[in-house]
Amino acid sequence: MDNSIISIDNISKFYGKHQAVKNLNLQINRGEIFGLLGPNGAGKSTTILMLMGMTEATEGHIRIAGLDPQREPVSVKRIIGYLPDNVGFYDNMSALDNLTFIAQLNGATAAAAYAHAITMLEKVNLSAVKDNKVGTFSRGMKQRLGLAEVLIKKPQIIILDEPTLGLDPVGVQEFLQLIKSLKEEEGLTVLLSSHHLHHVQKICDRVGLFADGVMRKCGTINELGADILDGTVNRYQIEVVDSAENIREIIHSRLRSSLPQIDIRTQEKTIYVQGESLSMDILWSHLKDFENYIVRTERSGNTIDDIYSYYLDRKH
């Protein structure tokens, strides 16, 4: 049975002569967190606007839960919660008033809107400042309020456009955790657009790599990673308890005895080892003595950084 809730069939978008999106095909399943990954100007936001029916696709068709955003934009907007990049608020209104206004636009009575708004403010930890004007809020607080505005609609799909932009590391962690919990607890479908690789990697089930208006590759992180591993050069990363630099030379000399072409780099508490015919068995045979010193060893090459540079930087 077809489980897709978002179905994009060969859409293109032109702004004058500039083609922002080129022949995009994509299916996003119910309950999935899908990451649209790509540099600024790749066409991610334009794709989102087309999904929302806020801009018209020049060619192709879109279906959101069976609805056409061009012909039934109001019905589509009822089931999608959209948090735009750098979301705006009515700064002269309080957080509660902003939220109540959005709830009323989505069908709630004044009393129900107020009650929902209070619940949502609690959910995003803004209860203490509910009566403060939004103009006084920090960027992180605004993002959380934006998410509350999205959730107050009780949507089936959430679209987040660069939601972690400008947030501090703690704010990013909290925000990503909140999104993940929405999928797990409420079964929401999330479309997340970002150019922050690690944020996407942390929460997305599948990733679409976007550049110059073209979807270059789509799949899980592991699927995309498997495609770029060539089988000759293998990479591992070893996480240690202390400074990696302290044991770098010892490991290097040991490995060099059996693998002359080995390459070792360190960064804080991580050692990156790369070489032809290098395997986990070989690595461990040389690292037995350091068992207590090593926290974790894993094969790399399928990190989002590798995938990103392979498909987007090198423009395959």
Next chain:
Amino acid sequence: MKRINNFQILFHKELRDNLKSWKFIILLFLILGTSYAAIYGAFIALTTSNSTSLVGTVDSYFFLKLFLSSDGTVPSFYILVGFLAPLLGLTLGFDAINTEFNNRTISKLLAQPIYRDHIILTKLLSRIFIIAVIYIAIILSAIGFIILKTGLFPSTQEVVRLFFFYLLIVTYLGLWLNLAVLFSVIFKQPATAAILGITIWIFYLFLYPMLLNVVGKLVNPGPYANQYQILAYQEFMLTVMRFSPTQLFEDGTSIILSPLARSINPIANNQFVGAIPNPLSIKASIQIVWSQLSALIALSALCFAACYWLFMRKEIRA
């Protein structure tokens, strides 16, 4: 509890935003202050110069004269509306749409289940509603003041004429408001929209009469012109003057508030022959200024159509 529809929610929000803004409060004081000063000045002038008009006869049209007359120190109410009220329309409208774009609230608003044209319609209608309430309040309070002070009551003819005068004010201000909202759709910066609106206002207030003065001197038929040449000259000048919305408004007002006025164009002596100096019915007065009224409505509709069309076609970028 009954749920109000999205149009009403947007309308209420716009009303609330405008009524709470400082620019509106400041302008409201300016409009109320000057309007009441003009009406009180006219009241003093009418009661001191023509005490016989206070005997309560219906043909004195005291309530109409109140909005038409001046004591010489403050302009009459309708002149004030003609040159000051556009500021109210411009102030309410110059940042209506561009602020939504600049504050990035437009994409959020359009992501809600509302029709796009509700946004532009509620912005316009809420502001027209505010204008309509302000001026009905001024007119009714002025009538109430006169009733309290003199014991006179307006005749049906006066009430009907004042109602049409009120509609004319709302239409005239609606034109300036539509123009301001149009600029707010076209220009990204509210300051640019405001400056252009004020420039047009000042042009019609000061520069256009000056230009007409120059043109008038150039085409003046001279002291030896006959009656028909002078008549043609006057008609030409009036026609050119009517390219100004303020002139259209003042033409309309002067006829609607003056039942005895029979024409807004120059009249030759022979045209007076046989005319009975009776007051005109409101229908006859409206017929005289129908072209002015329809021009104001048409200009207003044109501005509205342009801003509606441009807003609906405006590309939303994330």
